[in-house]
Amino acid sequence: xxxxxxxxxxxxxxxxxxxxxxxxxxxxxxxxxxxxxxxxxxxxxxxxxxxxxxxxxxxxxxxxxxxxxxxxxxxxxxxxxxxxxxxxxxxxxxxxxxxxxxxxxxxxxxxxxxxxxxxxxxxxxxxxxxxxxxxxxxxxxxxxxxxxxxxxxxxxxxxxxxxxxxxxxxxxxxxxxxxxxxxxxxxxxxxxxxxxxxxxxxxxxxxxxxxxxxxxxxxxxxxxxxxxxxxxxxxxxxxxxxxxxxxxxxxxxxxxxxxxxxxxxxxxxxxxxxxxxxxxxxxxxxxxxxxxxxxxxxxxxxxxxxxxxxxxxxxxxxxxxxxxxxxxxxxxxxxxxxxxxxxxxxxxxxxxxxxxxxxxxxxxxxxxxxxxxxxxxxxxxxxxxxxxxxxxxxxxxxxxxxxxxxxxxxxxxxxxxxxxxxxxxxxxxxxxxxxxxxxxxxxxxxxxxxxxxxxxxxxxxxxxxxxxxxxxxxxxxxxxxxxxxxxxxxxxxxxxxxxxxxxxxxxxxxxxxxxxxxxxxxxxxxxxxxxxxxxxxxxxxxxxxxxxxxxxxxxxxxxxxxxxxxxxxxxxxxxxxxxxxxxxxxxxxxxxxxxxxxxxxxxxxxxxxxxxxxxxxxxxxxxxxxxxxxxxxxxxxxxxxxxxxxxxxxxxxxxxxxxxxxxxxxxx
Numbered sequence: 001x002x003x004x005x006x007x008x009x010x011x012x013x014x015x016x017x018x019x020x021x022x023x024x025x026x027x028x029x030x031x032x033x034x035x036x037x038x039x040x041x042x043x044x045x046x047x048x049x050x051x052x053x054x055x056x057x058x059x060x061x062x063x064x065x066x067x068x069x070x071x072x073x074x075x076x077x078x079x080x081x082x083x084x085x086x087x088x089x090x091x092x093x094x095x096x097x098x099x100x101x102x103x104x105x106x107x108x109x110x111x112x113x114x115x116x117x118x119x120x121x122x123x124x125x126x127x128x129x130x131x132x133x134x135x136x137x138x139x140x141x142x143x144x145x146x147x148x149x150x151x152x153x154x155x156x157x158x159x160x161x162x163x164x165x166x167x168x169x170x171x172x173x174x175x176x177x178x179x180x181x182x183x184x185x186x187x188x189x190x191x192x193x194x195x196x197x198x199x200x201x202x203x204x205x206x207x208x209x210x211x212x213x214x215x216x217x218x219x220x221x222x223x224x225x226x227x228x229x230x231x232x233x234x235x236x237x238x239x240x241x242x243x244x245x246x247x248x249x250x251x252x253x254x255x256x257x258x259x260x261x262x263x264x265x266x267x268x269x270x271x272x273x274x275x276x277x278x279x280x281x282x283x284x285x286x287x288x289x290x291x292x293x294x295x296x297x298x299x300x301x302x303x304x305x306x307x308x309x310x311x312x313x314x315x316x317x318x319x320x321x322x323x324x325x326x327x328x329x330x331x332x333x334x335x336x337x338x339x340x341x342x343x344x345x346x347x348x349x350x351x352x353x354x355x356x357x358x359x360x361x362x363x364x365x366x367x368x369x370x371x372x373x374x375x376x377x378x379x380x381x382x383x384x385x386x387x388x389x390x391x392x393x394x395x396x397x398x399x400x401x402x403x404x405x406x407x408x409x410x411x412x413x414x415x416x417x418x419x420x421x422x423x424x425x426x427x428x429x430x431x432x433x434x435x436x437x438x439x440x441x442x443x444x445x446x447x448x449x450x451x452x453x454x455x456x457x458x459x460x461x462x463x464x465x466x467x468x469x470x471x472x473x474x475x476x477x478x479x480x481x482x483x484x485x486x487x488x489x490x491x492x493x494x495x496x497x498x499x500x501x502x503x504x505x506x507x508x509x510x511x512x513x514x515x516x517x518x519x520x521x522x523x524x525x526x527x528x529x530x531x532x533x534x535x536x537x538x539x540x541x542x543x544x545x546x547x548x549x550x551x552x553x554x555x556x557x558x559x560x561x562x563x564x565x566x567x568x569x570x571x572x573x574x575x576x577x578x579x580x581x582x583x584x585x586x587x588x589x590x591x592x593x594x595x596x597x598x599x600x601x602x603x604x605x606x607x608x609x610x611x612x613x614x615x616x617x618x619x620x621x622x623x624x625x626x627x628x629x630x631x632x633x634x635x636x637x638x639x640x641x642x643x644x645x646x647x648x649x650x651x652x653x654x655x656x657x658x659x660x661x662x663x664x665x666x667x668x
Contacts, residue, residue: 318363337390524653
């Protein structure tokens with residue numbers, strides 16, 4: 001019985017404590033009166049009041065120091081009365097403290113009656129600089145605060161466009177209001193009643209557990225994708241090694257039987273084995289009579305070769321396929337588009353994949369050459385989200401291969417439809433990702449670059465990149481890479497010159513983004529547009545060199561060297577762009593053969609077959625089997641590819657690339 005009474009006393013005390021905290025004065029009086037009348041004792045711990053006059057005094061002193069610009073008094077009080085665990089562990093508090101340091105750093109510039117005292121101003125700027133290099137360094141990778149790290153180095157911040165907002169009349173009152181709300185909350189929270197603490201801790205524990213499980217799931221999916229990519233690479237490398245070994249055995253057998261191996265034969269073997277990128281150098285008089293040449297080039301080749309003895313996939317009835325793609329149900333259309341994509345993405349690189357692609361192209365699977373009003377391409381504008389998404393995925397898969405891009409580029413409507421879909425699609429992130437991915441790969445072709453620039457895609461990209469934190473990694477990476485490819489053209493640079501200040505701010509913000517995969521493309525875009533004198537002038541006016549030098553302190557060696565090239569370009573006085581080749585030349589051969597089928601094409605499938613429902617290859621071979629017409633791809637003349645432009649990882653990119661192709665050629 002005594003134990004029950006003790007707990008009851010504690011519980012009643014908790015209730016009274018909370019009523020006092022929440023200022024339920026009438027309820028508290030009634031509650032206390034009724035407890036007394038019933039002989040229920042209240043614990044002494046809950047008897048005190050929560051209205052602490054000392055905390056009110058501290059709040060007033062902090063606000064007074066804020067208003068008067070007394071930096072020393074403010075931060076002395078701040079560090080004494082705001083718990084260190086909150087100052088160092090709470091992100092909102094860290095952000096507020098950052099802005100408070102800015103307030104005191106520029107106080108004299110804003111509120112001095114005449115010219116501010118130089119010694120006192122220098123002292124404040126020095127204090128702010130010390131803060132940036134110590135506690136403030138934690139926010140140096142946050143896009144929101146990045147421009148302010150250049151503040152101590154700018155001679156006159158009042159006229160600098162990056163700091164215009166700080167000197168508006170509304171900025172200080174808004175900051176003061178945030179400070180007042182924070183102080184009211186923090187001092188009230190320091191006397192939080194135990195009942196509220198118990199509720200919070202219970203909810204926090206559940207929330208933390210859910211967040212932890214969600215984080216583990218995300219990490220598991222990310223690891224799964226990484227392992228899948230590694231598996232595909234290891235498998236391709238294995239086949240590559242087997243193929244090279246077979247060629248070596250054939251060569252040894254030939255020499256044993258007395259047959260000499262000619263340089264021409266050796267060159268033909270190497271051309272079959274090497275990747276498309278290495279064919280460029282082979283096409284320019286490699287001397288195979290020199291000992292060690294072929295072996296050196298073989299060791300340099302890391303891209304999968306043509307695989308041997310891989311069975312060809314069954315032929316399909318494309319007439320029936322296209323009919324059902326146009327007139328079938330939305331669910332059937334989605335499953336067919338998925339199966340056709342899988343046939344392309346899961347086929348072995350080499351003859352099998354080339355045969356699949358050639359069958360699609362020769363049967364005009366996407367109706368690129370059709371004049372009918374209803375055709376497969378129109379599925380990009382389907383009312384069904386699943387159909388739109390799966391059509392976009394299939395187009396992106398086509399665009400991942402050089403021959404696929406060549407096929408799609410023959411119909412100018414394809415580019416227009418993709419641009420329309422890109423600007424209209426805002427509900428389904430994956431649909432927009434795949435449309436964007438296809439357009440980025442299109443930008444390897446000069447005529448398509450020209451069309452995209454003319455259609456204003458540069459402005460659309462700049463607009464969405466203003467808020468990179470709301471974009472998926474894929475969208476961010478491919479958006480920046482597409483912007484860079486368009487900025488390599490004079491027309492693209494001239495578009496940027498129309499909004500130079502905005503472009504420079506967007507790119508400088510992206511330099512500090514946590515996704516380091518985008519850095520080569522940001523650097524390439526900056527280097528390219530700074531060849532325009534008007535953009536250089538704008539960059540100098542906004543203190544771009546100081547911003548760039550902030551990243552030199554924290555970047556890796558490759559990043560540092562690229563930024564040094566950009567600074568050199570910034571300080572250049574050249575009037576014309578010293579481009580690699582004429583910008584007026586619309587030669588198709590500008591494109592290098594980037595063939596990269598990224599794993600993202602098949603991620604997060606939207607539809608799943610129900611019991612007894614056919615999907616994938618089984619759907620194709622059961623319902624759409626055609627007459628066996630597959631013969632190996634006819635070996636034609638290799639499309640002429642221009643000599644590879646030598647590029648060093650130390651320099652910003654100056655040739656069009658895709659993220660997938662760049663990672664393959666230059667792994668981090």
